[in-house]
Amino acid sequence: MADAADTASGPVLEIAGARATIRLNRPKHLNRLQAEDLGELLALFDRIEADPAIRVLVLTGTGRAFSAGYDLNSVAERAVSASEQQSAGSAFEVVVNRLEDLSVPTICRLNGGVYGGSTDLALACDFRIGVDTAEMFMPAARLGLHYYKSGIQRYVTRLGVDNAKMLFLTAQKISAPEMLRIGYLTAMVSLDLLDEEVDKLATILAGNAPKAMAGMKRAVNEFARGALDEAAADARHRDSMRGDEIKEGIKAFAEKRAPRF
Numbered sequence: 001m002a003d004a005a006d007t008a009s010g011p012v013l014e015i016a017g018a019r020a021t022i023r024l025n026r027p028k029h030l031n032r033l034q035a036e037d038l039g040e041l042l043a044l045f046d047r048i049e050a051d052p053a054i055r056v057l058v059l060t061g062t063g064r065a066f067s068a069g070y071d072l073n074s075v076a077e078r079a080v081s082a083s084e085q086q087s088a089g090s091a092f093e094v095v096v097n098r099l100e101d102l103s104v105p106t107i108c109r110l111n112g113g114v115y116g117g118s119t120d121l122a123l124a125c126d127f128r129i130g131v132d133t134a135e136m137f138m139p140a141a142r143l144g145l146h147y148y149k150s151g152i153q154r155y156v157t158r159l160g161v162d163n164a165k166m167l168f169l170t171a172q173k174i175s176a177p178e179m180l181r182i183g184y185l186t187a188m189v190s191l192d193l194l195d196e197e198v199d200k201l202a203t204i205l206a207g208n209a210p211k212a213m214a215g216m217k218r219a220v221n222e223f224a225r226g227a228l229d230e231a232a233a234d235a236r237h238r239d240s241m242r243g244d245e246i247k248e249g250i251k252a253f254a255e256k257r258a259p260r261f
Helices: 035-050 072-080 088-100 117-123 149-159 161-170 176-181 191-206 210-225 230-240 244-254
Strands: 012-016 019-024 056-061 065-067 106-110 113-115 127-131 135-137 187-189
Touching: 012 035, 019 035, 035 088, 056 065, 056 191, 065 106, 065 117, 088 117, 088 149, 106 117, 106 191, 113 117, 117 149, 127 176, 127 191, 135 176, 149 161, 149 210, 176 187, 187 191, 210 230, 210 244
Parallel strands: 019 056, 056 106, 065 113, 106 127, 113 135, 127 187
Antiparallel strands: 012 019
């Protein structure tokens, strides 16, 4: 994957076969997200989900960092404003929650450091593959910010109570090996192996049954939130037993070939 860009821009979408890649593209500012980037990301998520040919999404950054999070100037403007308005945090929260609920499986390709709100953006992906030089920190306590509810929930359900407290309350930076140990990273590799590792996982995900994966991803996320829609999950299970995907899956198994979903 090329990490060079001629000029900074909003998020860049690249589609190659069944794989879509969204690349954050403000490398001089460590891919810090601007207010206008949030709407662009939502539009790209909608576009990806509406295209049945896309089976997996990879989210990454340009240059030496994944992302420095959300623009603190927007947060500062909200803090000194006399009028009540949608907070920068709530606008960002909508984007992260939308990413988590995306029907296609998602991989965060952590090409470098991840900071602030972008730690939650990466955590909303189903998998996170990072370089061994990556680092992360969540500075909310240092900034005097109470983080938004769904972000704290993601930290707790994915990393555990003790790790969530350590990251939120100390606001200390941790290295890639520690990110791997606490479960923030799915896998850690050297930079020269990053694309190979991402490609391997993306190929596996793109080859599996899309409807079955989408339904199971939804159920796992609902279980994690303690809000499982049991009737919907049961209906998806029953429908899958009579669907085209299971027919092809069983036929491919019997014929000792890869399924064609």
